[in-house]
Amino acid sequence: MKFYIETYGCQMNIYDSEIICSILLKSGFIKTSNLKKADIILLNTCAIREKPEKKIFNRFLKIRCLKQTNKQIKIGILGCLATHYKKQTLEKINFIDLIVGPDSYNQLPKMINNLKKEQNKKEIDVSLANQEKYTKIIPIGVRTSISAFISIMRGCDNMCTFCIVPFSRGREKSRNPNSILKECKILYKKGYKEIILLGQNVDSYFFKQIKFFKLLELIAITVPLMRIRFLTSYPSNISKNLLEIVNKHSNICKHFHIPLQSGSTRILSLMRRKYTVEEFLLIIKMIKQIIPDCSISSDLMTGFCTETQEDHRETIRIMNIIKFNFSYMFKYSSRQGTYAYRKLKDDVPNILKIRRLNEILMLQKSHSFYRLKENIGKIQNVLIEGISKKDDKYYYGRNYKNDIIVFPKTKSKIGSYNRVQILNATFTTLIGERILSEI
Ligand code: 5AD
Ligand code: SF4
Numbered sequence: 001m002k003f004y005i006e007t008y009g010c011q012m013n014i015y016d017s018e019i020i021c022s023i024l025l026k027s028g029f030i031k032t033s034n035l036k037k038a039d040i041i042l043l044n045t046c047a048i049r050e051k052p053e054k055k056i057f058n059r060f061l062k063i064r065c066l067k068q069t070n071k072q073i074k075i076g077i078l079g080c081l082a083t084h085y086k087k088q089t090l091e092k093i094n095f096i097d098l099i100v101g102p103d104s105y106n107q108l109p110k111m112i113n114n115l116k117k118e119q120n121k122k123e124i125d126v127s128l129a130n131q132e133k134y135t136k137i138i139p140i141g142v143r144t145s146i147s148a149f150i151s152i153m154r155g156c157d158n159m160c161t162f163c164i165v166p167f168s169r170g171r172e173k174s175r176n177p178n179s180i181l182k183e184c185k186i187l188y189k190k191g192y193k194e195i196i197l198l199g200q201n202v203d204s205y206f207f208k209q210i211k212f213f214k215l216l217e218l219i220a221i222t223v224p225l226m227r228i229r230f231l232t233s234y235p236s237n238i239s240k241n242l243l244e245i246v247n248k249h250s251n252i253c254k255h256f257h258i259p260l261q262s263g264s265t266r267i268l269s270l271m272r273r274k275y276t277v278e279e280f281l282l283i284i285k286m287i288k289q290i291i292p293d294c295s296i297s298s299d300l301m302t303g304f305c306t307e308t309q310e311d312h313r314e315t316i317r318i319m320n321i322i323k324f325n326f327s328y329m330f331k332y333s334s335r336q337g338t339y340a341y342r343k344l345k346d347d348v349p350n351i352l353k354i355r356r357l358n359e360i361l362m363l364q365k366s367h368s369f370y371r372l373k374e375n376i377g378k379i380q381n382v383l384i385e386g387i388s389k390k391d392d393k394y395y396y397g398r399n400y401k402n403d404i405i406v407f408p409k410t411k412s413k414i415g416s417y418n419r420v421q422i423l424n425a426t427f428t429t430l431i432g433e434r435i436l437s438e439i
Contacts, residue, residue, distance in 0.1 A: 001028075001029050001030070001039045001040065001112070001116070002029070002030045002031070002032045002037055002038050002039050002040075003024055003029050003030070003031060003032070003038055003039065003040045003041075003042060003112075004031075004032050004033070004034070004035050004037075004038035004040070004041050004042065005017055005020060005021065005031070005041075005042045005043075005044060006041075006042070006043050006044070006059070007044045008043065008044065008045050008046045008052055008055070008056055008079075009044075009045065009046025009048065009052060009079070009080065010046065010048075011149055011196065011198050011231070012149075012151060012154075012198050012199075012200070013044050013045075013046060013079055013080075014149060015139060015149040015150070015151050015198055016044060016078075016079065016102060016105070016151075017044045018139030018140050018149070019105060019134050019137050019139045020042070020044065020078065020105050020108065021139070021140045022137050022138060022139050022140045023105055023106060023108055023109065023137060024108060024109060024112075025140060027109035029109070029112070035063070035066070036066065038073070039072065039073065039074065039116075040073070040074040040075075040076060040098070040112055040115075041063055041066070041073065041074070041075050041076065042076045042078055042098075043056060043059065043060065043063075043075075043076070043077055043078065043079075044078045044079040045077055045078065045079040045080055045081035045082065046079065046080050046081070047079075047080035047081045047083075047084035047085075047164050047168050047335070048080070048163070048164055048165065048335075049330060049333045049335075050333035050334075050335075051333070053081065056081060060075070060077070060093075060095075060096070063075060064095040067095055074097040074098060074112070074115050074116075075095055075096055075097055075098070076096070076097060076098030076099070076100065076112075077090060077096055077098070077099050077100075078098075078100045078101075078102075078105070079101070079102055079168075080102065080164070080165075080168035080169065081168075082099045082100055082101045082102075082126050083101035083102065083126045083128065083167070083168045083169070083170075084164055084167065084168045084335075084336075084337070090124075091122065091124070096122075097115050097121075097122055097123065098111060098112065098115060098122070098123050098124075099122070099123070099124040099125075099126060100123075100124075100125055100126070101125065101126035101127065101128060101168075102128075102154070102168070102169055102170075103127065103128050103129040103133050103154075103170065104125040104126070104127060104133075105133070105134070106133060106134070107125050111123035111125065128155075128169070128170030128171070129170065129173065130170075130171060130173060131173050132153075132154060132173045132174070132175040132176070134151075135175055135176055135179040136179070138183060138186055145191065145192070145415070146192065146193050146194060146383070146385050146386075146414065146415050147192065147193065147194040147195075147196060147385065148187045148192045148194070148195055148196070149195075149196050149198050150180060150183050150184065150187075150195055150196070150197055150198065151175070151198045151199065152174065152175050152180055152197050152198065152199050152202060152205055152215065153172060153173065153174040153175060153199035153200070153201070153202065153204070153205045154169055154170070154172070154173050154175075154199070154200070155169045155170040155171050155172045155173055155200060156169065156171075156172055156200040156201055157171055157172045157204075158201065158234065158272075158274070159272060159339070160261075160271050160272055160273060161270065161271050161272045161338060161339035161340040161343075161344065162271055162301070162304060162332060162334075162335070162338060162340045163335070163338060164335040164337065164338060165200055167337050167338070169200065172200075172201070172204060174205045174206050174207040175207065176207060177207055177210050177215050177218060180215065180219070181218060181219065181222050184219055184222055184223045184226070185222065185223065187223075187226070188223045188225070188226055191415070192226065193225075193226060193227060193383055193415050194226060194227040194228070194229065194383060195219070195223070195226055195227070195228050195229070196228075196229045196230070196231070197216075197219070197228065197229065197230040197231075198230075198231065199230075199231075199232070200232065201232065201233070201234040201237060202230045202231060202232060202233060203230075203233045203234060203237035203238060203239075203242060204234060204237050211241075212230075212237075212242060213239065213241040213242040213244075213245045216228070216230065216242070216245050216246070216249075216252060217245045217248075217249065220245070220249035220251055220252050221249075223251075224251055225251070226251060227251055227252075227253060227383060227400070228249075228251055228252045228253065229253045229255060229402070231257040232257050232258075232259065232299075233256055233257060233258045234258075234259075234274075235258050235259070235260070235273075235274075235275050235279075235280055235283050236274050236275045236279070236283070238256065238258065238283050238286070238287065240286065240290070243286065243287060243290040243291060244290065246291060246294075247290055247291050253400050253401070253402060254291050254293065254294035254295065254400050254401055255294065255295045255296075255297070255325075255400075255401050255402040256287060256294065256295070256296050256297070257296075257297045257298070257299075258283070258296060258297075258298055259298055259299035259300075260280055260298045260299070260300060260318065260322075261273060261299060261300060261301050261304075262300070262301060262304060262307070262311065262314075262315055263277055263311075263314040263315030263316070263317060263318030263319065264277070264307070264310075264311035264312075264314040264315060265277045265278070265314075266311060267304055267306075267307055267311050270304065270305060270306065270340075270344065271304060271340075272339070277314070277318055280318075281318070281321065281322070284296060284322055293401070294401060295325040295371065295401035295402055295403065296322065296324055296325055297324055297325050297326045297327060297328075297402075298322075298324045298327045298328075299327065299328045299329075299330070300315065300319070300327050300328075300329045300330075300360055300364075301329070301330050301331070301332050302315070302329070302330075302331050302332065302348075302353050302356035302357045302360060303331050303332045303348035303350075303352060303353030303356060303357070304332045304340075304348070305332070305340055305344035305345055305346055305347060305348070306344070306345065306347060306348075307332075307348050307356075312356050312359075315360065316359065316360065316363060319360065319363055319364065319367065320363070323367040323370055323371060324364065324367055324368075324371075325367075325368060325371040325372075325401070325402075325403070326364065326368050326371075327360075327364045329357060329360050329361055329364065330357070331350075331353035331354060331356075331357045332346070332348070332353060334346040365427060368427065368428070369425065369427050372403060372425040372426075372427075372428075372429075372430055373425045375399070375401075375403060375422045375425065375430055376422050376423065376424065376425060376430075377421075377422065378421075378422050379419055379420070379421050379422075379435065380399040380400070380405070380419075380420055380422060380432075381399065381400060381417050381418070381419060381420075382397040382398065382399055382405050382407070382417065382418050382419075382420040382432070383397050383398055383415070383416075383417055383418075384396075384397040384412060384413070384414050384415060384416055384417075384418060385397045385398065385414065386414055387409070387414075388406045390406075391406075392409075393408060393409055394406045394407060394408055394409060395407055395408075395409050395410075395412070395414070396429075397418070397420075399420075399430075403429075403430050404428065404429050404430065405420055405422070405429070405430040405431070405432050406429055406430070406431055406432070407420050407431070407432040407433055407434055408433065408434070410434050412434065418434050419434065419435050419436050420432040420433065420434050420435065421433050421434075421435050
């Protein structure tokens with residue numbers, strides 16, 4: 001039986017799709033990249049904001065048409081939207097046959113086979129677990145042959161008032177370090193060069209006395225020739241211990257993704273974030289003291305409930321102080337089931353949310369350019385990830401800070417580390433030239 005899968009949302013979902021592929025292939029299913037040839041079409045979905053959700057439902061409406069020509073075809077909704085809307089809502093959508101939440105993918109082969117046995121039957125499992133469910137599954141890399149994701153923890157206990165994650169992905173569960181280390185070694189043997197550790201709050205990882213900084217060190221020592229990145233960090237979980245480990249090991253990237261969300265302490269408190277703006281600034285100071293040449297990125301949101309022009313100006317003020325290397329920026333959208341949806345008024349007009357968003361987008365662009373220019377003149381260790389899409393005479397890769405660098409192609413291979421002198425910067429990319437021999 002052939003399956004087709006599309007993935008929406010964050011890196012965690014991409015990783016989950018790799019797990020899904022692994023589970024289905026092991027059970028004898030065949031993967032197809034041609035939608036029309038599939039017996040079952042799976043959409044691994046994201047519920048975090050309104051915009052991606054609309055996109056996914058529009059996609060479902062298009063896919064539904066396939067059922068008119070082939071009545072045997074089955075359609076499944078997986079991931080966060082499955083748990084977000086629960087059975088009641090999705091059960092009513094007649095063209096959806098399969099509804100599976102992020103903790104139930106082990107059941108997929110059985111559920112799909114059941115669908116085939118009985119016409120007009122729906123299969124549903126949206127239960128959330130207290131333990132990591134996929135420790136024995138090695139995901140099938142579907143992205144690049146250079147860089148692989150590893151999920152080390154799932155879910156979130158923070159309950160920020162705007163966020164659906166604690167409901168769609170459940171409580172925090174950290175994975176056994178032995179299974180993580182095993183996966184790292186397998187990836188290394190397969191030729192991967194980089195590991196990206198994933199978690200909604202990677203730095204709250206905790207498994208039988210092993211904290212995140214310890215796990216990071218274990219990984220750095222176990223696969224010393226691999227680059228290690230991690231995301232996303234919750235600001236108040238960044239500890240001195242963690243920073244010292246990052247500083248100590250040259251194979252751990254000097255990049256922190258730390259969502260600020262808003263530059264107004266009043267708004268942060270309404271969001272139930274566990275830090276004030278002043279505390280956030282102290283965290284940034286501590287990071288820069290221990291690792292001066294690092295990069296810091298963030299998530300920011302405009303138009304959260306009751307946000308005034310003054311709050312927005314505060315966000316701009318803090319952005320100007322920190323000058324993040326880059327940020328993901330969103331306008332707030334109220335999500336059913338969250339505290340903010342139930343108790344706070346989504347009272348900032350959409351037009352204002354968009355105007356404020358555009359302002360921070362423009363500002364971030366200038367900060368990203370400023371941060372990129374800081375690299376000019378330096379010699380950096382660049383891992384080649386591929387051939388530049390804009391010009392096939394150039395390679396593209398990343399430095400240890402996660403900046404993208406292009407440089408004229410040489411005899412070096414994709415996947416090798418190269419010493420590159422940074423010559424120039426555009427708004428998004430560094431331009432360099434390879435020097436000396438391969439490292
Ligand atoms: N509206 C807008 N942005 C949101 N995010 C999470 N929930 C919402 C929401 N309801 C953003 C936050 C988070 C990132 C992953 O998505 O900035 O850090
Ligand atoms: Fe959502 Fe907050 Fe948890 Fe991040 S820390 S996943 S924003 S609840």
